[in-house]
Amino acid sequence: MPPTFKNLIGGDWFAPSTGRYLENRNPADTSDLIGRFPDSGSPDVERAVKAAAKAFERWRLVPAPARGDLLKRLGDLLAANKESLADSMTREMGKVLAETRGDVQEGIDTAYYAASEGRRLFGHTVPSELRAKWAMSWRRPIGVCGLITPFNFPLAIPTWKMFPALACGNTVVLKPSEDVPHTSHRLVELALEAGFPPGVINLVHGRGEVAGKALVEHPEVRVLSFTGSTETGSAIGEIAGRSHKRLSLEMGGKNALIVLDDADLDLALDGVLWGAFGTTGQRCTATSRLLLHRKIHDKFVTRLADRAGQLKLGDGRRAGVEVGPLIHEAARDKVERYVEIGKKAGAKLISGGKRPRGASAAKGWFFEPTIFAGVKAGDRLEQEEIFGPVLSVVRIESLDEAIRVNNGVRYGLSSSLYTRDVQAAFRAMQDLDNGITYINAPTIGAEAHLPFGGVKQTGNGHREGGWQVYEFYSETKVGYVDYSGRLQKAQIDNYVRLET
Ligand code: NAD
Numbered sequence: 001m002p003p004t005f006k007n008l009i010g011g012d013w014f015a016p017s018t019g020r021y022l023e024n025r026n027p028a029d030t031s032d033l034i035g036r037f038p039d040s041g042s043p044d045v046e047r048a049v050k051a052a053a054k055a056f057e058r059w060r061l062v063p064a065p066a067r068g069d070l071l072k073r074l075g076d077l078l079a080a081n082k083e084s085l086a087d088s089m090t091r092e093m094g095k096v097l098a099e100t101r102g103d104v105q106e107g108i109d110t111a112y113y114a115a116s117e118g119r120r121l122f123g124h125t126v127p128s129e130l131r132a133k134w135a136m137s138w139r140r141p142i143g144v145c146g147l148i149t150p151f152n153f154p155l156a157i158p159t160w161k162m163f164p165a166l167a168c169g170n171t172v173v174l175k176p177s178e179d180v181p182h183t184s185h186r187l188v189e190l191a192l193e194a195g196f197p198p199g200v201i202n203l204v205h206g207r208g209e210v211a212g213k214a215l216v217e218h219p220e221v222r223v224l225s226f227t228g229s230t231e232t233g234s235a236i237g238e239i240a241g242r243s244h245k246r247l248s249l250e251m252g253g254k255n256a257l258i259v260l261d262d263a264d265l266d267l268a269l270d271g272v273l274w275g276a277f278g279t280t281g282q283r284c285t286a287t288s289r290l291l292l293h294r295k296i297h298d299k300f301v302t303r304l305a306d307r308a309g310q311l312k313l314g315d316g317r318r319a320g321v322e323v324g325p326l327i328h329e330a331a332r333d334k335v336e337r338y339v340e341i342g343k344k345a346g347a348k349l350i351s352g353g354k355r356p357r358g359a360s361a362a363k364g365w366f367f368e369p370t371i372f373a374g375v376k377a378g379d380r381l382e383q384e385e386i387f388g389p390v391l392s393v394v395r396i397e398s399l400d401e402a403i404r405v406n407n408g409v410r411y412g413l414s415s416s417l418y419t420r421d422v423q424a425a426f427r428a429m430q431d432l433d434n435g436i437t438y439i440n441a442p443t444i445g446a447e448a449h450l451p452f453g454g455v456k457q458t459g460n461g462h463r464e465g466g467w468q469v470y471e472f473y474s475e476t477k478v479g480y481v482d483y484s485g486r487l488q489k490a491q492i493d494n495y496v497r498l499e500t
Pocket of ligand 1: 148149150151152153175176177178206207208209211212213216227228229230232233235236250251252253283284285385387413453454458
């Protein structure tokens with residue numbers, strides 16, 4: 001009998017008020033039922049937000065270094081449980097074990113960074129305009145943060161949001177993707193073991209349109225951080241705008257990898273395969289467009305199709321497997337729709353384009369790594385996020401054209417250029433309109449201590465990771481201490497500045 005899970009609210013486990021549950025199945029073998037998770041309603045969210053608001057009153061007063069110590073302990077627990085977390089994450093999400101290990105490692109790195117930030121959280125002390133007066137700024141926690149996360153990084157993305165929020169002294173309600181609830185369950189179990197007080201971390205499972213929406217709309221939620229599709233982000237942004245909530249949006253991508261004619265083609269080939277088909281193409285930073293210089297185009301395409309055809313599909317928990325399944329049936333249906341769209345537009349299918357054959361492949365949501373050549377800038381294949389193992393190849397004449405094509409989409413997350421020309425590399429870093437540009441590396445692969453995010457319809461100006469995210473989760477307050485013993489008028493008493 002598969003287990004039935006509960007929500008974590010105020011330090012206790014509660015069944016959903018609705019009495020309903022959602023099944024969580026292994027996408028590589030849909031007969032494998034991992035468990036039943038709450039299909040929560042707004043009363044569950046209400047209860048969680050109330051618990052978080054109550055816990056905030058005490059948590060905000062815990063010294064930041066002590067909050068950091070708890071995050072360090074949680075990082076240690078993640079490290080101690082890395083292998084089993086990776087295994088259960090591959091079981092519910094599908095990507096291969098090497099990748100889920102990396103997902104856990106990202107959480108560990110984020111925990112240690114956040115722990116050390118507990119001893120920084122810098123403000124400024126600056127000279128005052130007036131005599132005998134101190135002027136300074138410092139960071140204050142904001143309140144209850146609502147965190148809404150996608151399926152593709154089941155551990156890393158919740159930690160990117162939760163750990164900085166907690167280090168800054170906020171309390172959180174996490175609504176993880178309904179496709180990967182088990183990883184969040186395990187994360188909060190470890191947080192309890194680490195010793196976080198009741199109500200500081202709350203977990204409410206459920207569907208986006210119900211539990212997610214209730215969290216977004218709740219008046220006591222002061223901060224919202226969302227990662228997911230641009231469509232969902234727009235809906236959340238409208239509500240958050242009306243209610244004046246602080247909001248961070250990390251959304252879709254349509255990332256291009258450019259190969260110039262002077263590039264190391266072996267290196268570029270490895271990079272394209274990893275960027276396009278790692279995580280089965282289900283990364284916001286996935287390489288979904290390949291812009292090839294005309295001089296190397298034909299040769300590169302031939303080698304690419306050959307290598308893509310050799311990638312080993314299967315259950316990500318099996319040794320040697322390189323590409324796992326898609327997350328669910330709807331995701332595979334979407335990929336199939338785009339394959340038809342590509343064919344109708346006259347693009348040339350040079351690899352994949354169908355479900356793999358065989359009994360084990362039929363058990364899950366598998367699809368062959370797919371490559372279209374002859375795609376034109378402006379085609380739907382080239383413009384729209386597919387979020388699956390589909391790569392579109394566009395022939396380009398020059399770096400100028402590549403930059404124009406790269407910038408000609410509504411998204412702006414990451415980009416990549418393969419070249420040996422240092423001038424081209426720096427020109428690209430300047431002109432590619434993205435949040436991240438890689439030189440001689442594929443479009444995927446963030447580091448925990450650098451800001452992560454995109455421009456245009458990928459984001460709304462905030463960043464995850466690095467030092468910048470701490471600004472998002474804290475409010476700057478300014479304090480002045482006048483010890484002159486007389487009334488000094490800032491903005492008026494200009495003369496006192498020059499008095500001797
Ligand atoms: P999604 O938008 O379908 O869901 C994301 C989360 O939002 C889920 O928890 C879902 O339940 C919730 N949600 C859905 N509707 C909601 C609503 N009306 N109100 C509140 N919450 C709601 O995205 P997904 O399919 O889980 O993830 C794939 C998408 O995420 C892709 O577009 C990908 O590019 C993007 N993504 C972006 C980044 C980034 O950092 N830019 C990282 C990973 C994934």
